[in-house]
Amino acid sequence: MSKVKSPSLxxxxxxxxxxxxxxxxxxxxxxxxxxxxxxxxGEYGGLMPLVDINPDTGARELLINWxxxxxxxxxxxxTRFFExxxxxxxxxxxxxxxxxxxxxCIILAYPLAWLIARSPKKYRDLLVLLVILPFWSNFLxxxxxxxxxxGPQGYFAMTVNSVLAWFGVGPQQFLFTHFAVIxxxxxxxxxxxxxxxxxxxxxxxxxxxxxxQDLGASAWQRFWRITWPLSLPGIWAGAAxxxxxxxxxxxVPDLVGGTDGIMVGNLIKQQFLDSRDWPFGSTLSxxxxxxxxxxxxxxxxxxxxxxxxx
Numbered sequence: 001m002s003k004v005k006s007p008s009l010x011x012x013x014x015x016x017x018x019x020x021x022x023x024x025x026x027x028x029x030x031x032x033x034x035x036x037x038x039x040x041x042g043e044y045g046g047l048m049p050l051v052d053i054n055p056d057t058g059a060r061e062l063l064i065n066w067x068x069x070x071x072x073x074x075x076x077x078x079t080r081f082f083e084x085x086x087x088x089x090x091x092x093x094x095x096x097x098x099x100x101x102x103x104x105c106i107i108l109a110y111p112l113a114w115l116i117a118r119s120p121k122k123y124r125d126l127l128v129l130l131v132i133l134p135f136w137s138n139f140l141x142x143x144x145x146x147x148x149x150x151g152p153q154g155y156f157a158m159t160v161n162s163v164l165a166w167f168g169v170g171p172q173q174f175l176f177t178h179f180a181v182i183x184x185x186x187x188x189x190x191x192x193x194x195x196x197x198x199x200x201x202x203x204x205x206x207x208x209x210x211x212x213q214d215l216g217a218s219a220w221q222r223f224w225r226i227t228w229p230l231s232l233p234g235i236w237a238g239a240a241x242x243x244x245x246x247x248x249x250x251x252v253p254d255l256v257g258g259t260d261g262i263m264v265g266n267l268i269k270q271q272f273l274d275s276r277d278w279p280f281g282s283t284l285s286x287x288x289x290x291x292x293x294x295x296x297x298x299x300x301x302x303x304x305x306x307x308x309x310x
Contacts (some may be wrong), residue, residue, distance in 0.1 A: 030289075036282040038073045045276025048072060077283040087267070087284070091291070094264040097178075098247040101185040105193040105242050106235060108186070113197035113234075117204075124202075131194050139188070143255050146184045150174040150256065176258030184252045189245060193238035200234025201227075236299065244292055264288055 040048040050072060054061050064072045081087050116127045134142060149156050152173065161171040174180055204227065212222045250265030257263075264284065271281030 033282045033285055036279055037077055037286050038075070039279045039282075040072065040074055040076075041277050041279050045278070047278050077280045080280065081283055081287060090262070090264055090267060091287070094247055095291075097181060097185065097263060098243050100182055101189060101246045102193075102239050102243045104182070104186045105190050106239070109190055109193035109197055109238065110231075113194050113201055116194075116198050117201035128195070128198065131191050131198075134191065140251065140255075142188070143184060143252060146180070146187065147175060147256055150180050150183070175256060176260070178257070178261060180256040181253050181261040181263075184256050185246050185249065188249075188252065189242040192241040192245075196237040196241065197231065197234040200231050200237075204230055240296070247292065248288065 036047060042048045050062060050064050051060050052063055053059070112131075116124055116131075119127060148154055151157065152171075152175070157172075157174050160174075164170070164172065208226050209222050212226055217225065247263075248265045248268075249263060250269045253261040253263045253266050268281050268284045268288070271277045271284060275281075
């Protein structure tokens with residue numbers, strides 16, 4: 001009997017703590033957020049209270065019941081989201097920003113990851129260390145550094161405007177623009193694309209490329225027919241690590257984007273901290289989470305469809 005129970009006990013000892021962590025810090029907050037999205041805001045912000053103190057008895061009493069639930073629960077927050085086109089447009093804009101960030105990260109990270117994977121083994125650890133080196137400094141300090149670089153007195157802006165002046169083009173502003181948001185988002189998330197790609201490319205069997213070359217395949221054909229398909233798992237992993245955080249980012253648009261660079265993360269932060277409209281902030285969070293899960297499901301279905309086709 002002990003031999004039967006020990007594997008089960010070991011399984012729970014291993015999986016129990018992570019499962020408990022996910023329940024406490026993910027499932028419970030998610031349920032609270034979902035419930036808050038159907039609530040009314042309080043008189044002074046936050047949420048309308050469901051429990052109040054009875055002045056006669058001094059005991060706490062639950063205000064909501066089956067008869068008056070419509071006074072505490074509502075669909076107005078979701079109606080407000082879909083009826084006001086501003087919020088939908090902001091979602092589309094945020095997805096556009098996150099998509100561009102992911103695209104440019106793939107373009108920049110692929111050759112870098114390939115270079116690291118094909119470097120001598122004694123240099124790979126150093127090159128990977130250089131990739132993650134920016135994480136050793138504070139995130140806000142790095143963003144402030146980009147504010148100096150893209151500012152009107154920065155060397156980048158002065159150099160570019162000097163070149164544009166030769167062609168008769170007036171000075172351009174780079175800080176507090178869409179360009180600044182994309183540049184800093186790419187900079188912040190680029191390591192998250194390099195590392196999964198490097199881990200994938202390092203495992204490729206070079207004998208496959210040598211065999212293709214012996215069969216007369218060109219360099220482009222070897223890349224497109226062998227390297228690229230084998231690296232798709234790393235691309236999908238990197239895209240998820242870049243797209244999802246970039247979609248909910250609010251610090252970068254706040255600091256380098258100005259009013260034109262606002263994203264859905266800024267709107268959610270504004271609803272919770274400035275407007276103190278917690279129900280609508282929860283609604284925006286739910287819509288963002290649901291959309292990301294939908295896109296992830298579609299990406300999974302597309303990936304499975306390609307595997308079956310291959």
